[in-house]
Every structure is written in C-alpha cells, then in structure tokens.
Amino acid sequence: MTATTMPATVSGLNHWAGLDEFEAFIDDGGMVEPGDAMPEVYRQEVFRFIEFHANSELMGGLTERDWIPKAPGLRLKQIFLAKTQDEIGHAHLLYMVAADMGVKGRTEMLEDLFSGRSRFHNVFHYQAVTWADQIAIAYLVDAAAFASQRAVFAQCSYGPYKRVLKRIVAEEGFHMRHGEEMLLRMAEGTPVQHQMFQEALNRWWWPAVQLFGPDSAPDDPLLRWKIKSERNEDLRDAYIQKYVPLLQGYRFQIPDDGVHFNEEAGKWVVSEIDWEPLKATMRQGGPDSKRRITNAANNWADTAWVRSAFNLEGAGAP
Amino acid sequence: MRVYEVFLKRAGKEEFRHAGALEAPDDQMALTYAREAYARRSEGAQMWLVQRANIVAADPADLATNQTKSHRHNDGSVIAARRKQKRAEAKAGGGND
Numbered sequence: 008m009t010a011t012t013m014p015a016t017v018s019g020l021n022h023w024a025g026l027d028e029f030e031a032f033i034d035d036g037g038m039v040e041p042g043d044a045m046p047e048v049y050r051q052e053v054f055r056f057i058e059f060h061a062n063s064e065l066m067g068g069l070t071e072r073d074w075i076p077k078a079p080g081l082r083l084k085q086i087f088l089a090k091t092q093d094e095i096g097h098a099h100l101l102y103m104v105a106a107d108m109g110v111k112g113r114t115e116m117l118e119d120l121f122s123g124r125s126r127f128h129n130v131f132h133y134q135a136v137t138w139a140d141q142i143a144i145a146y147l148v149d150a151a152a153f154a155s156q157r158a159v160f161a162q163c164s165y166g167p168y169k170r171v172l173k174r175i176v177a178e179e180g181f182h183m184r185h186g187e188e189m190l191l192r193m194a195e196g197t198p199v200q201h202q203m204f205q206e207a208l209n210r211w212w213w214p215a216v217q218l219f220g221p222d223s224a225p226d227d228p229l230l231r232w233k234i235k236s237e238r239n240e241d242l243r244d245a246y247i248q249k250y251v252p253l254l255q256g257y258r259f260q261i262p263d264d265g266v267h268f269n270e271e272a273g274k275w276v277v278s279e280i281d282w283e284p285l286k287a288t289m290r291q292g293g294p295d296s297k298r299r300i301t302n303a304a305n306n307w308a309d310t311a312w313v314r315s316a317f318n319l320e321g322a323g324a325p
Numbered sequence: 326m327r328v329y330e331v332f333l334k335r336a337g338k339e340e341f342r343h344a345g346a347l348e349a350p351d352d353q354m355a356l357t358y359a360r361e362a363y364a365r366r367s368e369g370a371q372m373w374l375v376q377r378a379n380i381v382a383a384d385p386a387d388l389a390t391n392q393t394k395s396h397r398h399n400d401g402s403v404i405a406a407r408r409k410q411k412r413a414e415a416k417a418g419g420g421n422d
Contacts, residue, residue, distance in 0.1 A: 020385045092365065099362045103346050113348060171345060178366075317350040319326060 020044075033233055038166040041107045052228055053165050054110040061101035062120050062127035063152070064175075068094030069303055070131055074141045086185050090145075093178045100171040107167065114319075121304035123291045128152065129284070130214045132293025139200075139207035142193060146186030147211055147250065151218040153179045154242055161236040168234075194257035201258070208254065209262040216277070217285045219243035244274075251275040328377040329355045331362075333369030341373060 021043040023029040029046050039045050071091040078084045106113045119125040130148045135141050153176070160176050163169035193204040223230060223238040230238065251261055252275070265278030287293055291300065326348045334341040344363045349355035355374050364372060 092361070096362050096365065099347065099358070100345055103348065106348075107346065167345075317354070319350055 030231065033164050033231075037164065038169070039164055040166045041109075048228070049232055050108055050110065053168070053232070053234055054105055054108045056229060056234060057101055057105040057108070057165075057168055058111070058116055059126055059128075060156075061098050061105055061116065062125055063131065064094050064101060065098035065120070066127045066131040066299065066303065067152075068092075068098060069299070069306070070135065070144065071141075074135070074138070077138065078141075079138065083189075090182055090185070093182065097171075097175045097178070100174070101168075104167045104171055117307065121300065121307050123296075123300050126289055128218060129288040129293065130211075130218055131299060132288035132291075132296040133210070133214055134295040134298075136210065137203060137207060139193060139203040140210060142186065142189045142204065143207040143211035143215075145182065146190045147208075147215045148218065149179065149182055149186055150250070151215045151246055153183055154246055155219060158237045158242055159235060162233040163236075164233040190257070194259070205259055208259055212262050213280075213284070216243060216247065217280065217282070219246065220285070221280075221282050247275050247277055251277075326350060327355070329359070329374045330377055330380065331359045332373040332375065333364060334371040334373075335368070336370040341371070344368070346377065 021032075021037075021040070023032060023044065023046070026046050026048070029049070033039075039049070068091050071087055071094055075084055075087045075091065078087045102113045102116055105111070105116060111119070116125070120127070130144065130152075135144060156172060156179065157176055160169060160172040163172060190204070193200045219242045220239045222240040223235070227235065227238075229235045251266060254261060261277075263278050265276075267276055268274070269276045284293070288296060291297070327350070328346055328348055330346050331344045332341045333344045347355065347358050347362060349358050352374070356372075359372060359374055363369075
C-alpha cells in the first residue's frame with residue numbers, strides 16, 4: 008500500500024481523458040471532488056460561482072448586522088443576531104470550499120471583495136431605508152436567493168459545494184419563516200405599517216426579480232455541468248407566480264403597471280424587465296455599492312490587529 | 326494558518342461524520358470556529374478536529390483492487406433457487422396429497 012499525507016482533500020482522485028469523458032461522467036450523475044483532475048474550465052467556472060455565492064452571504068450578513076440595534080424588540084434582535092451569524096457562517100463554509108479549489112486563497116478572496124474587484128448579488132447594492140426594507144430583504148430577497156440555492160443543491164455535481172448547501176438551504180428555510188412572520192405583522196398592522204411595507208416593496212420588488220439574472224444562455228456551462236439545475240428565466244417565472252398573488256393577498260400593490268394575469272397562458276405576467284440596474288450593480292455602480300464595500304473594507308482594516316496578533320496573512324498595516 | 330477537517334457525532338448510535346473544513350491559526354481558535362460554523366444548532370454532541378496535514382490518505386487504486394473479489398461475498402442465490410424449486414414441487418404435488 009502506498010500512502011500520502013493529505014494534499015487537499017479526503018476523497019477523489021478521478022481522471023478524465025478529455026472534456027467529453029468528463030461530461031459523460033457528469034451526465035451519469037458523477038460527483039466531482041477537490042482532488043480530482045477536473046477540467047480547468049470546470050474548475051474556473053465553478054470556483055467563480057462559489058466565490059460569488061460566498062461574497063453574497065458575507066455582504067448579506069453585514070446588511071442584517073446593521074439592523075440588530077434597530078430591530079424592534081428583544082425577540083427580533085435575537086432573531087437578527089442568529090440570522091447574521093448564520094449568513095456569516097455560510098460565507099465561512101463557502102470560502103473554505105472555494106479555497107480548496109486551488110484558484111484563490113481565502114484572504115485573497117476577501118481582499119478582492121473589499122477592494123471591489125469581485126462581485127456579489129445585486130440586492131446587496133441597494134440601501135435599506137426603513138425597518139420595512141429589512142423585512143422586504145428578509146422575505147422577498149431571501150426567498151429569491153433561497154429558490155436559486157435550492158436549484159443548485161438539487162443536482163450540484165461538485166461534492167463539497169453540495170454538502171455545504173445542504174446545511175445552508177436548511178438554515179435559509181427557517182429564515183424564510185421568520186421573514187414571512189415579519190411580513191404578516193406589517194400586512195395586518197396599522198395603516199402606517201402597511202404603507203411602510205408598500206414603500207419598501209416599491210424599492211425591492213424589481214431588484215428581487217432581477218436577482219435571478221437575465222435568461223440563461225442556451226449553452227450555459229453551469230447548466231451543462233449540473234451546477235445549476237434550472238434556467239434563470241424558469242426560476243424567475245416560478246418566483247413571480249408565487250409572490251405576485253401572495254403580496255396581493257396581503258393587499259400590497261406590485262410596483263409594475265403592466266402586471267396582470269394572462270388567462271390564456273394561465274399565469275402572471277410582468278412588464279419587460281430593464282436589466283440596466285442589474286448590470287450597474289455588477290460594475291459596483293449600484294445606488295449603495297460604494298458605501299457597502301467601503302464599510303466592509305473598513306471592518307477588515309479595523310480587525311487587522313486580530314490577524315496580526317495571530318501572525319496571519321492579511322494582517323496589513325496596524 | 327492550518328487547515329482542519331471537522332467531524333461531528335450526534336448523541337446515540339450514529340457514527341462520527343465529516344462535516345467540512347476550516348482554517349485557523351491554532352487548535353483553540355479552530356475549536357471556537359468549528360463550534361460557531363458547524364455546530365450552532367446541536368448538529369453534534371461530540372466534535373473532532375483533525376489537522377488536514379495529519380491525515381494519511383490511501384491511493385484509491387489500492388482500494389479499487391478490492392472491488393472485484395466476489396469470493397468475499399455470497400448473495401445466497403444458489404440456496405434461494407433450491408428453496409424456490411422445492412416450493413414449486415410441493416405446490417405441484419399438493420393436489421394428490
């Protein structure tokens with residue numbers, strides 16, 4: 008028997024003769040593990056996707072954190088503390104999975120995020136104006152993110168990502184229930200509360216719908232390699248079918264003059280989507296991008312002394 | 326930084342299971358991170374952390390040789406066939422008794 012000390016991972020070491028053989032393996036339901044000699048295109052694309060997810064969890068966690076002191080009442084403060092910890096925890100798990108792909112280290116990913124060199128979800132480029140905005144994020148935005156994560160978990164050919172997604176999806180499940188409970192309170196609250204949520208909905212509806220992205224390219228490699236299990240437009244449509252009637256049921260108005268139920272198609276239809284706002288966020292040019300990135304970068308700088316105490320990379324100037 | 330692999334075991338009969346990995350500067354910080362990242366909601370009653378550098382991993386090719394040793398199993402098909410035949414004979418002969 009030959010033995011080696013672990014280079015990067017516990018399992019794996021598959022080889023494929025070429026991309027065709029690799030894709031046949033994926034088609035048969037094969038799982039790719041970090042030690043496998045995966046094609047470089049797969050490594051790069053999947054890494055980028057997981058890094059984007061990790062960045063989004065971290066930026067989302069920082070958004071939740073901002074509202075801990077402002078959450079009305081002790082129970083909601085506790086919920087927001089727990090949710091913040093969950094989101095930051097998800098970022099930890101995902102950064103580790105991404106780092107094990109051997110493209111960038113954890114510190115490098117964090118520094119790229121804080122210097123605006125890498126991307127994160129469009130919804131964390133907008134300002135949360137009132138508590139109702141935070142509820143819109145906790146329910147509508149999280150529901151959109153949850154739907155897209157579940158669709159990744161459903162198949163997911165990359166083993167370590169699928170395993171951490173199992174935990175992440177389970178935790179997002181009860182975040183959703185917290186979110187819907189908060190929405191219910193606003194919907195059935197005073198007219199002022201109802202109006203407050205309506206205004207938040209006006210700000211968050213389109214960013215939430217845009218979170219799914221424009222229609223998937225016909226040859227999207229992430230679909231081909233079973234990282235995504237559903238096309239962007241299908242996920243977006245399912246979201247619209249669920250949330251338009253749900254919000255109307257709570258007597259809220261969808262901020263879209265064109266929204267209607269098409270009897271013939273038997274489904275809800277929204278106006279044509281303007282993708283410019285989404286593209287702007289991907290260039291860090293969203294309404295609140297600069298403040299959010301600066302804020303996160305300042306946190307990183309302010310905690311340099313901790314890393315320096317442990318003599319870690321990324322300690323930077325004191 | 327050191328990389329640790331995290332293993333969790335629930336109370337009861339279940340075995341330790343691999344939960345994931347983390348990076349930490351030392352054992353003490355690794356335990357804190359692991360508790361907060363992997364065991365926030367009673368996912369485990371016990372936890373092991375193993376430094377990845379200390380794991381001795383087998384070459385999968387050495388394990389593969391053990392996947393074709395049919396003489397190490399017996400699926401019972403020969404005996405099952407005989408029982409089936411006996412039942413059929415009993416049923417066929419049952420009418421004349």
